[in-house]
Amino acid sequence: MDIAQLANVASLIAGLASAGFWVIAAVVKAPVPPEFKGMPDGDYWKCAVIHGGELFGTLRSQSKWNSRAAFAAAATVLLQIAVSMLSS
Template identity: 45%
Template sequence: MNLVMLADYGSVAFGAISAFCWLAAAIVKVDPPENLRGKPDGDYWDGIVVNGADLIKTLRAQARWNSAAAIAAAIGAILLIVSKTA
């Protein structure tokens, strides 16, 4: 297997990883603290509940998944550039 083919396959693999991470970011939901479960959406002393999830912790989880997706997409793009210029 030569370097160009390896870079092509790596680009596809990192593209797939990126897609998975962005999908995970779109659907991740962090449960609110025990004392807020089942309460209606709103601001409470213990947190903010939106759509049955803890808003701040969900946003943090989404940020982690989005960061991983962006890194994987960047690596995939670099590998694609390498494969096309080699």
């Protein structure tokens, strides 16, 4: 296996990781504090409950996973550039 093939495989792995990270970001929810379990969606004094998750914690989690996905996508592009340069 030459270096171009190795870079191509690494690009595939980084692309799959990026897709996985974005799927996680789309579905992640932060748990609500125990005293708000079972409460309907709403903006309460101590937290905001949206779709069964705590809003600000969910946004932090989504940001973390979106950042990982963006870095993996950038690695995919850079590896593909390397593959095209090494193949020619």
